[in-house]
Each structure stands twice: as structure tokens, then as C-alpha cells.
Amino acid sequence: MHIALPENHLKHIVSTDQFTDLHLLKQLFQATDRLRRMPDVERLELLRHKLLATIFYEPSTRTRLSFETAMYRMGGQVISSENADISSSTTKGETIEDTIRTLGTYADIIVLRHPEQGTAEKAAKASLIPVINAGDGAGEHPTQALLDLYTLLRHLGGSLNGKTIALVGDLLYGRTVHSLVKLLTLYENVRIILVSPPQLRMPPAYKHIGVTWEEVDNLTAVKEQVDALYVTRIQKERFQNQATYKKLQQNYVINKKTLKVLKSDGVIMHPLPRVGEIATEVDADPRAMYFEQIQNGIFVRMALLYWLLANKP
């Protein structure tokens, strides 16, 4: 089975901005679909002999293991540092550029997580081998946005044209939704309903992109049925008054009752982990896609790893 490579060569994956071309997204998700359907034994031949380095300067077991799983399922191998902040040469004062150039003599590709915004780009510039940004602080986490979009398209008929998507929860600090809206607004005629407490509204910078926006204070204020509910966690650390937090959080919980806002063929999504934002009674609903999202993440990451490595000698 053949997996097509993108027409314009991608060397690194640093930002969601690299994917604001609908044709490129289409190619990526076609590759993802192919990988999903490919028999295990065949997939294991794709990246034989290839070595991935997962270098995490802050822990994120879920993201790290997702990339490692993608690599192993395609026959590759992995070297890993999950506490690069304390165990690496960084503690001795080495620059990220030197660390990356060193790893470039070991591995064929690097997946980097770092708490500081902009580090992924610095790393990519210094690197002789491909770098994938697995989150750099308040910056980007492009593969999360891509797997979210893939999941939406998979269940909403392959396009978002004419769809209504409600983003629920913390829209001020949530890196995930900021990256996602960049991709959603590539489609024509998308309606986005922002459901958040006034303190956690989406920053204007993300809203002025010529889409139909609506802003409401809670789920009961959503007066129409939507195609997708994308729910995020409201972190209690954002509130000084914990009583305020507790009362407020209740208004954004998805349960059997609040679910009536969703169309019968819609989807419920969440980047996980959840802490009560979606009641477990919802898990059995056929529209609940948050565990499928996780699995889709593996296939999207496979496609990206394959793209970046396939045309190397």
C-alpha cells in the first residue's frame, strides 16, 4: 500500500501554521487513513532501521508514549529522555542548539517537549535531522490540533463547511483550542460557539479571522443543536476563590442532560485528561469520541513521522 508524500517537502513540524493549506491537510489525513487501514505486518516495514529520540523537558507521558507507539508500530526504535530538564547536559548549561546537534548524531528524528515557548523553532533551526514539536509551553502543540481536526472530519462527513462547533471551558489559557481554531477557520461557513465563563473568554487575537462567532456564558445558553462539542478542562489554579471555581465549573459539565445541545449525529471531544468535565455516564454514548481521539493521535503522528523520514536515504 502506497503512502503519498506531500508535494511541498516538510522538514520539521513546529507550528500549526504550517498546516493552513487545505490541500496539505487533505493529503495528511489520506496518509493517516491509509496507515489506519494498513495490516500490522505491512506497517511494521515502513520505518525499519529508523531511530526516534523523544526528549521531554517536562513530563507528558501521554504524548511521549503516543509518539513512541507510532514509531514502534511502524517498526522503528526509540531512545528517550523523559526528564531531560534534570538529567541532561542542560543542567550543566548547554544550549538547546548543542543538545539538538548532539542528538542529531544519534537518532533519525527528534520529538521535543519543552516548557518555553519558541524552543521548538530554535531546535529546528539548529537541527540536521527532523524535529517535531510536542508542545512548547504557551506556544504550540501542532500534532494535538491535527488529531482533533482529523477526528472532527472523520465523523462530520469529511468537511466542516456549514458545521457548528461549540468550544467549551477554558478558552483563555487553553493552548489546545487556540491551535484548533486556526484550523477550523480554514473551512468555509463554519459557525463557532464559544462557551466559557467571562473570565476565561477566548482572546480577541484568535477570533478575528472572518468566521461566524458567538459567545455565551454557559451550556444552557446554547440555543441551537451543534455538530460538535469540544470540551476542555477549567483548571482550578486559575481561581483564587475555590468556591467560585466549584460553582462555576458545574455550568460546563457534559452529562446526559446537557447533551441535548448536540445533534444526534454529532461528536463529543476532549483532549484528555478530564477531571469531571464529562460525566462517565456519557462514555457509552456513541457520539463520545474522546478515546478515539487518543487513538487517532497515534495514526496522525505515524503519518507525520513517515512523511519526515520517508525521503531520507
Place this chain on the structure above:
Amino acid sequence: MHIALPENHLKHIVSTDQFTDLHLLKQLFQATDRLRRMPDVERLELLRHKLLATIFYEPSTRTRLSFETAMYRMGGQVISSENADISSSTTKGETIEDTIRTLGTYADIIVLRHPEQGTAEKAAKASLIPVINAGDGAGEHPTQALLDLYTLLRHLGGSLNGKTIALVGDLLYGRTVHSLVKLLTLYENVRIILVSPPQLRMPPAYKHIGVTWEEVDNLTAVKEQVDALYVTRIQKERFQNQATYKKLQQNYVINKKTLKVLKSDGVIMHPLPRVGEIATEVDADPRAMYFEQIQNGIFVRMALLYWLLANKP
């Protein structure tokens, strides 16, 4: 070489209680023997394409590496989190059920270690893929009991009928001996001699199973020769008075002198690590089986991994 599967399908390995059927144990140890004798190259084909997730919420390098070794020796791959307590989504408040369902989209099988009793069972209930309990606090560590029994049977003629086994050390808190006695007492006519300080006697709950028990205060009080000495560590943390601990501990040390209590064809066992309970002068004794126990653990774990994975598509 063919490895027979159990007649009754095992989905998870959570408790020693799942192995209180002598026929099942016999099948398991036959599979273990086959794996031990199988040429390396052949064994490497058994679990090709399979992926194990070792998720440890408290460190136990020995147990983790034993399972990982078993997986690699059968051709599988491993993703791992050895500090899942601090690096995973658990710190953000995720339930163990959500963590397990997430991992179920990554791996084909999970080995779980957790400090809280009952977690393995919770995990197994939530999981779509097999879960093996690698210790849950004061609860169970079934693979340890199974490798102990396998080692005993291997050196005592394939059955414990009519055998005398001395359990030495901390019999009050030692999870290992509690699980082991459950299995020992499956055999007819087993005599068990409990050798411990009065403060660290085996709890009655474990003794009332219709076996011949004897309870003595120290090794010199054992008046007959035994077939097996199973020695465990007396942890100094159990004693407020460290002088008491030091004096007391001496009475349970296996050395050339105290070894006269063991038959010439008997075995000395210990779950390791030891901290002086068995003098190093004993290591060269042909009856010393504590390092072989470790190795047997790999083969028993191979058999279990194979059983749980073999009839998956």
C-alpha cells in the same frame, strides 16, 4: 514448538486466587518449561508486533525490567512509564480507569504497579486489553508467587505432596509469603514451619486452610530437616528500637551453620533483594536458588504474557 493455551481463557492476571486450580498451574508451568527450552530465535517470533506498556506508580526496577525482558525475548516491544505517579495525567486528577482506557489505545497489554490495594482489579475492569498486576500495595503480586512455586516444584520433584517448607522472617507484613502460602496449601500433605519473631507472626487468616502448621521463634528451634527454606527480609522500619531489631535479626540469618536445618537435596529461596538475611558464603551452595528464582520469573512472565496475548487477533 507448540505452547498450549489454558482451557479456561484468562483475560487478566490480577490475583493469586486465579491460580488455585492445580491443573491450570500444571499447564502454566509446562508452558514455562517450553519457553525455557525454546531456542532464542524461535522464541523471538512468539510476540512479534506486540506492544507492552509497563506503567509503574511506584518504582520497582527489578519487576519492571523482568517483564520487559520477557517481552523483548519473545520479540515484542515496550513503552514504559516508571514514574507514572508524578509524570502522568494522574497528577492532573485523571482516574485510573481513564488512564487505562487511554493506554488501551496504545499497547496490546499492560503491566501495572500501584501502591494502593485494589487498583489492579479496578484497572482490569476498565480495560479493553489484558492487564497484569505487578503489585498493588498490601494487595497482591501474583507473578511473584507463581515464580516461587515454579522454582519449588522444579527442584522438589514436580510436587509438594509430603514436603516440609520453612517460611522464615517477617511473616506478618510480607506480601510475598501470604500469596505463596495460598499456592503451597493446594498440595496435599504439605507441612509448613513458620519461623518468625513473635511480633511478626503470620496472621491467622492465612493459616486456617487445613494444612499442618508449626510455629517457632527462630531457626535453631526447627528440629527436623526441611525440603525448602523460604527466607524474607525483616525490615528495620518495623521496629522502634533499633537495638532490638539488630539482635533479633541475627536469629533468622541463613549461613553455613544454620543451613544444617536443610536437607541435602533441599532448596534455599529468597524473593530478593536481601540485606544480610542470607550470608554470601551460602551463594556457592548448590541448594541456593535465589538467583535462579529471578531467572525463573522471566520465564513464568513470558508464559503469562504469551497466554494473554496469543489468542488476540
Place this chain on the structure above:
Amino acid sequence: MHIALPENHLKHIVSTDQFTDLHLLKQLFQATDRLRRMPDVERLELLRHKLLATIFYEPSTRTRLSFETAMYRMGGQVISSENADISSSTTKGETIEDTIRTLGTYADIIVLRHPEQGTAEKAAKASLIPVINAGDGAGEHPTQALLDLYTLLRHLGGSLNGKTIALVGDLLYGRTVHSLVKLLTLYENVRIILVSPPQLRMPPAYKHIGVTWEEVDNLTAVKEQVDALYVTRIQKERFQNQATYKKLQQNYVINKKTLKVLKSDGVIMHPLPRVGEIATEVDADPRAMYFEQIQNGIFVRMALLYWLLANKP
């Protein structure tokens, strides 16, 4: 492609002293060259089925990943404990000998890092499988010295006879340069220029080996052009007065200006990480070999892993 084994069997790699035979070094570097030129696919067959245990009692991500890369690139597998000091049985009081014997039932070869001098030798004595010392405190780090020598020979025409090598920086505490001089002084007619502050001079023990030594206080005092500059880090922790440190450190920085001390066909080396000792403006100089050193380390380690494992059944 055939890789010759050494005439005298090596069981463990504990000390640079095992490599004070020029013939053995020649054989090792021939094997290294073969591995460097070998096609990936062929190299992957060399250590199939073999399992390496990397056991690190102090973090050193760079060294650990270098060995792991070497193993994976030859088709082997790896089990790993990168925090063996806190996560292993050592915390319960187990001896290094017991830990090593346990690991010997898991893996085919052990790479050990430990903060205490002499531990590698203890481990090797207790071990039934090969042990490689990846650094034991103030003791040895033999593979670093070997990769340094390999890099020098590769660029200085295959021998050091008649060459002048400047060692720059902290020559008092630097384990790296102490091991390296042992190997440098095996060659006839080597001139060594020691460039260090008076407080950080090389200890006499390393200098009395019948070579031509010269000792100067800083780079500008080097009056001839040298074949190699081997630069090490001056750790600020060595100085009570940080102003003294800052002023002093300036005198040992390699930049375009101080580089005039190096011949046009010479080499600049550094064990990395660097913290300003070599200005980044030097990186593009064709004589800069510090990143190649890192890569050479992988090939030298491959050769050693292969030697130690190749004649095992």
C-alpha cells in the same frame, strides 16, 4: 563484512589501562572503521536477539543514549534504569554484586554508571555477563578516552608520533583528560602542552610517563602551532570567588582569535557539553571535531559491544 575479534579475549571494559597495547587499539579502531562504513541493513544483523541493560546510578543522558543508540543500530534491544540510585533495590540496601547478578539473568551485557570510584571493577568481578564502565565517579570512563583517541587518529594521519597536542582547561579534576593522557603517551615522540590556570594544573601522577611536557598558564602563552586542541570545561564550582572564575575563564576560550595557535590541518576537540569554552563562531571551522567526536563515540561503543558479545553463544 567481517569484523575481527581481538586476539586476547576481553570480558569486561573497566579501565583505560586495558587498552595500553597499541596493537589492541589498532584492532579496535579497525573494527570501528568497519562499523562506520557498514550498510545500515547489514549492521542491524550483528546483535539481533541481544539485550543490553543500561544501569545508571547518576544521570548521564548523553552517555546512556550513546550506548543505547549503538545497540539499536546493531539490531539489539535495551532495558534501562536511568535513576537506579532511587528506583532500584539499592535503596533497600542491596549490594552492587547482588544487583549485577540479578541483571545477569535478564540481559546479555551491562553498561554501568556509578558515582563511586571502583564500583565498575566490583561489578565486573561479580558478573557472569560482560560489564562496560560508563563512568565511576573520579575513576574511569574508558569509552570516552577511546573515542577521543579514535577521533585524533582519524584526523592526524593514523598515528600521533611526532604530534603536538594542547590540553586546555581544568586539568586537575577533569577525568577525561587524565584517561586520555594515558593513551596519548603510548605513542612515540608526542609533545603535550598543558594549558591551565595554576590552580587547576594536571597532577604529577599523570605527567611522569616519559613524554615531553610543557606547562603554560593560558592560550596566548602557547608559542608554537599545535596539531590538536583538546578543550575542557572549567567548572565554576571549583572557585569560591565567582569574579576570579569569570576573569580566569576568559583566558581559555577558543575563538577565531585564539585559533591561530592551531595548524591549518589540526583538530579542535571537546568532550561536550561546553559552556562557552568554544565560541559558536568556531563551529563552522572545518577543524571543529566536537560533534564528530560524539558520533565517533557511537561507533567505538558499537565495536566494544560487538567484541564483548560476539563470541557468546
